[in-house]
Amino acid sequence: xxxKSIRLQLCAYLDGELSGVEMIAIRNHxxxxxxxxxxxxxxxxxxxxxxxxxxxxxxxxxRLRLQRTSMAPPKPSVRPMSVAFxxxxxxxxxLILSLAGLQTQTAHSVARPFAARPDxxxxxxxxxxxxxxxxxxxxxGSFIITASAPTNGSR
Amino acid sequence: MAHVSKAxxxxxxxxxxxxxxxxxxxxxxxxxxxxxxxxNERKITCKCLILCRDSMSSEMMNVWTEQSADGHLKLxxxxxxxxxxxxxxxxxxxxxxYRPDENRVMVEASPxxxxxxxxxxxxxxxxxxxxxxxxxxxxxxxxGRKCYSLKAIAKHPEMxxxxxxxxxxKGYLLRMEVVTRxxxxxxxxxxxxxFPRSIPDEDFELExxxxxxxxxxxxPLTISVSxxxxxxxGFRPAVPQSLPYGFVVEAPQIVEGKNGKxxxxxxTDGLVNATVYEWPxxxxxxxMREASSSEDRSVNGIKLQLKSEMPKTVEGGLLxxxxxxxxxxxxxxxxRNRNAEPLDLDRVLxxxxxxxxxxxxxxxxxxxxxxxxxxxxxxVE
Numbered sequence: 086x087x088x089k090s091i092r093l094q095l096c097a098y099l100d101g102e103l104s105g106v107e108m109i110a111i112r113n114h115x116x117x118x119x120x121x122x123x124x125x126x127x128x129x130x131x132x133x134x135x136x137x138x139x140x141x142x143x144x145x146x147x148r149l150r151l152q153r154t155s156m157a158p159p160k161p162s163v164r165p166m167s168v169a170f171x172x173x174x175x176x177x178x179x180l181i182l183s184l185a186g187l188q189t190q191t192a193h194s195v196a197r198p199f200a201a202r203p204d205x206x207x208x209x210x211x212x213x214x215x216x217x218x219x220x221x222x223x224x225x226g227s228f229i230i231t232a233s234a235p236t237n238g239s240r
Numbered sequence: 241m242a243h244v245s246k247a248x249x250x251x252x253x254x255x256x257x258x259x260x261x262x263x264x265x266x267x268x269x270x271x272x273x274x275x276x277x278x279x280n281e282r283k284i285t286c287k288c289l290i291l292c293r294d295s296m297s298s299e300m301m302n303v304w305t306e307q308s309a310d311g312h313l314k315l316x317x318x319x320x321x322x323x324x325x326x327x328x329x330x331x332x333x334x335x336x337x338y339r340p341d342e343n344r345v346m347v348e349a350s351p352x353x354x355x356x357x358x359x360x361x362x363x364x365x366x367x368x369x370x371x372x373x374x375x376x377x378x379x380x381x382x383x384g385r386k387c388y389s390l391k392a393i394a395k396h397p398e399m400x401x402x403x404x405x406x407x408x409x410k411g412y413l414l415r416m417e418v419v420t421r422x423x424x425x426x427x428x429x430x431x432x433x434x435f436p437r438s439i440p441d442e443d444f445e446l447e448x449x450x451x452x453x454x455x456x457x458x459x460p461l462t463i464s465v466s467x468x469x470x471x472x473x474g475f476r477p478a479v480p481q482s483l484p485y486g487f488v489v490e491a492p493q494i495v496e497g498k499n500g501k502x503x504x505x506x507x508t509d510g511l512v513n514a515t516v517y518e519w520p521x522x523x524x525x526x527x528m529r530e531a532s533s534s535e536d537r538s539v540n541g542i543k544l545q546l547k548s549e550m551p552k553t554v555e556g557g558l559l560x561x562x563x564x565x566x567x568x569x570x571x572x573x574x575x576r577n578r579n580a581e582p583l584d585l586d587r588v589l590x591x592x593x594x595x596x597x598x599x600x601x602x603x604x605x606x607x608x609x610x611x612x613x614x615x616x617x618x619x620v621e
Contacts, residue, residue: 101341105321112325112340116449126451129343209497210517213460213504214547217515219328219335219351223278223413 086114091121095128270373270390271364274404276411278360282352284412285309288383288433289318291426302431311352312444329446338448345452349459367510370395370486371402380405382414383430392511396485398554402511410435420551427549460493460504474520475542477503478566484557485509507558514548514555516562539566 091114097103098111115122285308294301302319306312311332317323325340330350337346367373377389382405392402403424405415414430463469470476472494479492490506495517503518521541537544537559544566546559 098341101322103322105319105324108322108341109324126343205498206519209495209499209502210545210547212457213495213517214515216335216348216351216460217506217513219330221281221351221513223281223416223511 086110088114088118088121091115091118092124095121095125099125099129099132270375270388271368273375273388273406273411274367274373274390274392275360275364277404277406277413278364280411281413282307282311282313283309284410284435285438286410286412286433286435287439289431291429291431293427294323306439306443308439308444312439312441314444327446329444331444336446338446338452340449343449343452345446345448345454347454347456351459353459363508363510365510366486366488366508367392370399370509371511376403378408382407383433385409385414385433387414394486394509396554398551398557399485399509399512400551407433418549458496460495462491462493465492473501473503475518477505477518478539478542478544478562479505480561480565483507483561485554487514487558505562512548512550514546514550514558516559517545517547518562519543537563539563542566 091111094103094107094111098108101108103111115125287304287306290303290305291300292303293299299320301317301323304316304318306314313328313330315328317326326338328335328337330336330352332352333350335348335350338344339346371392371394373390373392375388376391380387380389386408387405388408390404390406392404394401401419403415403417403419404413406412407414412433413428414433415426416428417424417426419425463472465477465479477492479489483489486509487507488509490508490513492503492505494501495504505516505518507514507516519542521538521543544559544562546555546562548555550558
């Protein structure tokens with residue numbers, strides 16, 4: 086695999102979203118390539134920084150406004166559009182989006198962790214569960230290995 | 241004719257006596273076999289390939305296990321590929337896990353450090369109260385080894401039965417199954433095993449990748465609940481005196497999480513372990529976003545979550561006990577005010593909803609809430 090294709094998948098790799106074969110391939114590449122290793126470390130710290138950001142509460146007023154907007158009856162369309170016009174618009178939009186996607190693939194990999202941020206409390210619980218299982222094979226055969234840490238879990 | 245019927249009766253009684261004695265002997269022997277296996281769990285030198293359940297995802301994993309009689313243990317995940325290479329080493333004092341894809345080494349105190357023979361004995365005597373154990377088969381073959389197949393049937397019908405496959409010669413657990421409604425599910429299965437005389441020390445060394453980050457975690461701290469506990473964790477934990485289904489509270493512990501300390505109450509019926517987690521409900525950043533199953537409760541400023549492998553009815557029953565314990569404070573407070581003003585059930589329930597909105601918890605006034613409040617209302621009237 087080339088460095089370019091590895092870097093495109095780094096974000097998904099760090100989130101554990103790839104298949105087993107892909108994970109192993111990327112891991113092997115990272116062990117051998119200093120450049121990609123550095124890239125992975127940088128991405129990891131970006132994820133960690135984003136993960137540590139506090140969630141912003143939009144506030145009660147915003148919620149009420151959103152509720153009002155979503156409950157409001159839809160506005161009638163001004164005039165019906167022709168099929169050709171709809172087709173052309175859809176085609177142009179798809180073209181623009183795909184071009185934009187090609188250009189911002191690297192940027193996209195940085196923006197993703199926000200949505201994929203795991204929950205720290207769930208991690209703490211799973212770590213404790215693994216700890217309990219670790220002391221006792223008779224405990225339903227659960228395994229000793231701890232869950233993967235959330236991106237904001239570094240201490 | 242009378243002589244014949246008397247003889248038949250005597251024979252029948254003798255037969256029943258022999259059968260009972262055999263069953264009794266089988267019962268005694270089976271507990272001995274299980275006890276030996278529990279004690280031998282980490283005291284036998286062996287290398288084996290096991291199929292076991294991942295405690296997080298419930299997926300089965302192929303794990304290569306090496307352990308030595310002097311207390312060293314090494315576990316390496318072989319499959320699924322997405323987890324291949326995750327390695328854990330436990331030397332009896334320290335438990336180190338390396339996750340290659342995170343390039344992270346996690347260091348904790350060994351979970352086996354506090355294990356004693358007394359713990360095993362206590363656990364067995366509790367299990368004897370809650371289960372009947374019989375040798376189902378004494379020549380089952382698992383991974384080429386002759387094994388005892390022991391079946392533990394719970395005295396509480398809601399609890400599932402368990403089948404243990406234990407090596408006859410070595411007294412080592414090779415297979416474990418949970419039987420729910422006649423359906424058996426293996427939670428641990430040994431595919432290959434060998435018992436070498438010794439394993440060199442260097443086999444128990446970990447080789448993490450360069451620049452791997454080391455993260456250390458504190459081991460849970462066993463406590464006795466007192467007034468001071470509130471100062472440490474921010475709330476008074478709910479720890480009931482007695483539990484249904486033969487469970488007992490082993491120990492409340494304080495666990496250090498990244499968002500702060502929380503309580504883990506360990507409970508067991510001898511063969512099955514479970515933990516009830518308790519968090520303060522009001523702290524910012526302590527929301528249990530992923531922990532919102534039907535077995536979560538929020539009561540009196542405490543969030544409760546039960547983690548176990550038990551049927552939902554059992555989990556619900558156990559958790560209700562913790563809810564009642566947490567509500568005791570509220571109940572006494574309401575009863576003390578009996579002459580002050582009449583209690584309005586609607587107001588109590590509305591108050592509950594408001595509290596939940598305030599704390600941001602996805603509050604649902606659970607059935608047991610309303611039940612307990614209803615009891616308080618009757619008491620006041």
